Amino acid sequence: MASTDMEDGELLQGVARGDQDALLTLHKRYVNLVYSMAWRVLQDVGLAEEVTQDIFLKLWRKGRQYDPARGRFSSWLLSVTRFAAIDRLRREERQPSPANLAVGEQDETAALEQLLPTDHAAWERGQHLRLVLEQLPSEQRQIIELAYFGGLTHSELAEHLGLPLGTVKGRLRLGLEKLRALWLDETGKKHEAARPTY
Amino acid sequence: MRQHDQLIELIPAYAMGATDANETQAVEAHLRVCAQCRDLAEDYRGLGDDLLFAAPLASAPVGLTEELRKKLNAAPPAAPKRAGWLDWLRKPGFALGALALVALVLTNVYWAGRVGSLQRQTSEFAALTQADGITLQVADGQTHADGVIYLQPNSNVALLCVYALPELEPGKTYQAWLVEDGRRVSAGTFDVNADGYGALLIQAGRPVNEFQQVGITVEPAGGSPEPTTPRIMGGNL
Ligand SMILES: [Zn+2]
Numbered sequence: 154m155a156s157t158d159m160e161d162g163e164l165l166q167g168v169a170r171g172d173q174d175a176l177l178t179l180h181k182r183y184v185n186l187v188y189s190m191a192w193r194v195l196q197d198v199g200l201a202e203e204v205t206q207d208i209f210l211k212l213w214r215k216g217r218q219y220d221p222a223r224g225r226f227s228s229w230l231l232s233v234t235r236f237a238a239i240d241r242l243r244r245e246e247r248q249p250s251p252a253n254l255a256v257g258e259q260d261e262t263a264a265l266e267q268l269l270p271t272d273h274a275a276w277e278r279g280q281h282l283r284l285v286l287e288q289l290p291s292e293q294r295q296i297i298e299l300a301y302f303g304g305l306t307h308s309e310l311a312e313h314l315g316l317p318l319g320t321v322k323g324r325l326r327l328g329l330e331k332l333r334a335l336w337l338d339e340t341g342k343k344h345e346a347a348r349p350t351y
Numbered sequence: 352m353r354q355h356d357q358l359i360e361l362i363p364a365y366a367m368g369a370t371d372a373n374e375t376q377a378v379e380a381h382l383r384v385c386a387q388c389r390d391l392a393e394d395y396r397g398l399g400d401d402l403l404f405a406a407p408l409a410s411a412p413v414g415l416t417e418e419l420r421k422k423l424n425a426a427p428p429a430a431p432k433r434a435g436w437l438d439w440l441r442k443p444g445f446a447l448g449a450l451a452l453v454a455l456v457l458t459n460v461y462w463a464g465r466v467g468s469l470q471r472q473t474s475e476f477a478a479l480t481q482a483d484g485i486t487l488q489v490a491d492g493q494t495h496a497d498g499v500i501y502l503q504p505n506s507n508v509a510l511l512c513v514y515a516l517p518e519l520e521p522g523k524t525y526q527a528w529l530v531e532d533g534r535r536v537s538a539g540t541f542d543v544n545a546d547g548y549g550a551l552l553i554q555a556g557r558p559v560n561e562f563q564q565v566g567i568t569v570e571p572a573g574g575s576p577e578p579t580t581p582r583i584m585g586g587n588l
Contacts, residue, residue: 173423180416188411190403202412207545209419214546215495215515224400231403237545240518279404286405300369301402307364308371322364329363333398 161226165219168212180209183227186276187234194238194302196250204238227275239304248313249303278340285335293328300325354381359388366395367402372522487565487586496547498567498584502559508552509559511538511567513584515547519569526574527551529588530564538565540574562588 159167159178167175187208191201208230212219219229242249286294296314299305305313311321358381364370365378382389487498495515502509511527519525519542527538536555543549553559566585568578 173420176423177416177420180419184411184415185408186404188415189406189409192409193406198412201409202415204545205411206415206419206422210422210546213423218495228400228403232400235403241545243521275401276404278401279406280408282401283405283407297367300364301367301399302406304368306369306371307374310369322360325364325369326360329367329395329398333363333395336398336401 162221165226176209176213179212183230184209186227187230190231190234191238194235194249194304195242195245195247197247200241200245201238204234204241208234208237225275235302239302242304249299249305281339282336285339286332288335289328289331293324293331296321296325297328297332355385355388358385359391362388362391363395366392367399485586485588487567487584490581490583490585496584498586500553500565500586500588502588504560505558506560507555507558509555509565511541511551511553511565513543513547513549513567516543516549516583517547518543518545522572523569524572524574525549526568526570526578527553528566528568528578528582529553529555529559529562530566531562535566535577536562537574537576540570560588564588 159175161179161182164175164179168179184205188201188205191204191208192198195201195204211233212230219226223229286297289297296310299310299313303313307318307322307325310316310325311318314321316324358378361370361374361378365375370378378388378392382392484499484501487500489496489498497514498512498516500509500511513525516525524540524542526540528535529538530536538553538555539551541549541551555562564585564587566578566582568580568582570579
């Protein structure tokens with residue numbers, strides 16, 4: 154069987170045996186997804202590229218770190234990427250910035266094809282969640298993005314935004330509660346035309 | 352109950368990794384005893400998982416796969432065997448690794464505020480890579496890591512190199528120790544890069560081979576006067 158037709162699990166076993174083709178197939182399959190996360194966090198093409206390559210090199214050297222019992226490979230991979238990118242952001246002493254939605258909208262179809270067949274569904278859910286996020290009041294959306302993609306904690310958010318700690322905690326909590334409610338609503342009523350209420 | 356009312360408000364932020372260290376500690380202690388908060392945290396973790404796929408799609412630069420193929424040919428294979436580090440040092444691709452190590456050593460020395468003469472450090476480093484290495488034993492739970500210490504008889508200087516150690520959270524550092532008659536003397540602190548490589552140029556007051564053992568622990572940033580956590584790697588000198 155050609156490596157391009159293999160499931161992630163088989164490819165990971167190949168990686169553990171030192172099969173370069175298996176890793177390169179995983180790279181082709183997930184490079185855009187990993188790069189998108191790295192780019193979203195770092196907002197810098199060069200740094201995002203470095204973090205992306207690093208993630209796959211680590212997979213090569215320590216392929217066994219992924220534990221299938223703890224969820225999908227793609228989620229694990231993106232979670233590792235998020236932490237690595239946030240770590241890089243801190244080491245470069247860069248400030249996290251809001252999403253630049255103008256970038257990255259091109260070539261969606263080509264990239265989407267690369268994701269198939271493994272995680273089309275998860276990707277679609279995520280992109281739908283992004284639209285839901287955009288329904289939040291802008292100050293709540295901003296603080297969620299700074300926390301999640303910028304890796305800032307309560308006290309760091311307070312400093313970054315120049316707001317009292319209590320305000321920051323309240324705003325993040327309300328934003329996340331609202332996002333969750335909207336998301337439950339959207340996923341629950343996916344096929345209904347009704348606007349979500351909250 | 353009052354504690355529950357306060358901590359449940361932190362659960363959403365906790366699940367996104369946005370709580371401060373003291374809050375995280377309090378939430379985690381509470382999660383062990385409160386099923387309601389555990390369920391809520393699980394719920395928000397699900398939201399966090401979906402957010403992983405919510406970054407705007409950006410196409411990776413073309414040629415990354417080809418570049419990775421080239422890097423693989425210069426990199427060690429997955430799951431290196433225990434002697435992997437020494438083998439790797441002898442590989443042709445070592446030139447790049449050695450440069451990275453020199454940079455790491457110099458960076459660590461620099462940040463430790465112990466810069467004497469960079470030139471001298473570099474030549475000492477070069478001599479040490481020709482020296483015999485002692486492979487370190489790795490504690491349980493660090494199965495992918497490797498370490499080696501290079502020393503020459505009667506030299507006060509040794510080079511400690513680690514491979515595939517996890518990067519530490521902010522506020523923590525790796526610290527090396529030299530052991531003599533059960534007494535542990537700090538040999539300096541170091542960090543590892545994103546690939547898990549780290550190196551420390553140890554400058555002891557007397558020949559390093561007169562000590563009995565070397566060990567590595569994780570300590571608060573800045574280092575500790577004596578180890579506060581179990582050893583993750585070590586060996587007899
Ligand atoms: Zn509770």
